[in-house]
Amino acid sequence: MNVPYFDLPAQIRALRPELDAAIAHTLDTCAFCLGPDVAAFERDFAAFLGVPHCLGFNSGTSALHVAMRLLNLGPGDEVITTPYTFVATSWAISYVGARPVFVDIEEQTMNLDPRLVEPAITPRTKAIMPVHLYGHPFDVDPLLAICRSRKLPLIEDAAQAHGARYRGRAVGNFGEMAAFSFYPGKNLGACGEGGALVTGRADYAARARSLREHGSSVRYYHDEIGYNYRMEGIQGATLSVKLKHLPAWNQRRRAIAHRYHELLKDTPLQLPREAGYAESVYHLYVARHPSRDKLREHLAAKDVGTALHYPLPLHLQKCYAYLGYKAGDFPVAERAARGCLSLPVYPELTDQQVEYVAAAIHEFKGW
Numbered sequence: 001m002n003v004p005y006f007d008l009p010a011q012i013r014a015l016r017p018e019l020d021a022a023i024a025h026t027l028d029t030c031a032f033c034l035g036p037d038v039a040a041f042e043r044d045f046a047a048f049l050g051v052p053h054c055l056g057f058n059s060g061t062s063a064l065h066v067a068m069r070l071l072n073l074g075p076g077d078e079v080i081t082t083p084y085t086f087v088a089t090s091w092a093i094s095y096v097g098a099r100p101v102f103v104d105i106e107e108q109t110m111n112l113d114p115r116l117v118e119p120a121i122t123p124r125t126k127a128i129m130p131v132h133l134y135g136h137p138f139d140v141d142p143l144l145a146i147c148r149s150r151k152l153p154l155i156e157d158a159a160q161a162h163g164a165r166y167r168g169r170a171v172g173n174f175g176e177m178a179a180f181s182f183y184p185g186k187n188l189g190a191c192g193e194g195g196a197l198v199t200g201r202a203d204y205a206a207r208a209r210s211l212r213e214h215g216s217s218v219r220y221y222h223d224e225i226g227y228n229y230r231m232e233g234i235q236g237a238t239l240s241v242k243l244k245h246l247p248a249w250n251q252r253r254r255a256i257a258h259r260y261h262e263l264l265k266d267t268p269l270q271l272p273r274e275a276g277y278a279e280s281v282y283h284l285y286v287a288r289h290p291s292r293d294k295l296r297e298h299l300a301a302k303d304v305g306t307a308l309h310y311p312l313p314l315h316l317q318k319c320y321a322y323l324g325y326k327a328g329d330f331p332v333a334e335r336a337a338r339g340c341l342s343l344p345v346y347p348e349l350t351d352q353q354v355e356y357v358a359a360a361i362h363e364f365k366g367w
Ligand SMILES: *Cc1c(COP(=O)(O)O)cnc(C)c1O
Pocket: 059, 060, 061, 062, 085, 086, 088, 089, 131, 157, 159, 160, 180, 181, 182, 183, 194, 195
């Protein structure tokens, strides 16, 4: 058997007639940049999350960037975030000239550890931006309590967590704003690049709408320095098609994760577990073990694809050497980076494939 790490062709094949019709509609109307197909998706995705405002962007990174602009952040400002994420989280902070201040993660969820946030706050701290990593919500309540007492905005990086719930409510509802990514590999992916900024605040939504379109609300009149961060019409159209399938896809991901848990609980692997407050959408299923490199080779020999999320925490990346962090600063994140191994998890994966992956892991003797 062959178990690819991810199987996008299978997903696209299954949706092909629906996607063809949606793309044909955009071709007929020629509304290629924003337009009615994007507006319809924005309404659908806002309703799906239960948020008042949703704006389509051309990537999750640009949505995060605009979030930082909405807070008027710049040089001299600090934003507290996690060192254990995809680098786009901290790019947004860097793009506005502010400084990412990293805080270590929790052992179980690998999300920002709320207990370590308070001591990292300085007079320059202007926001806290945790990530709902791997589709598992971060612990919102203690972070919101800190934000309220320190009068700091919470920004959610929800790029991996479309439909994940914290205490029953979809993520994206808790911060001043939240950013989603529709990169093709995400739980909800465009046929190309895409992202969204969601917020409960009408003033943020109006300004984000302008920033996304060259800083203008009336064409050729520019109120502030803006960007071309518009979502494409074809992406809005294809995302509306895929959004209808997202609840069933997320359920299937959860079922696969539970099956892995059953099949692997007697192995030396440290398995992901949901916190009591969380309903994860398992964007990734990340197990951990110090021998993961040897296990990875063993699985590759059995035709099982795996990946590493993430092999090097942000504070040790070359691009952030100027921040002055060193190895040992965030031991939990560093240990996670050394031990993490992402197993295949996507809706098209069959039960037989899941069982094959588990059996291949049981055959590994090099722990
Ligand atoms: C994918 C991702 C992003 C960026 O999204 P793009 O759409 O690829 O720009 C940001 N943060 C996290 C945590 C991500 O996984």
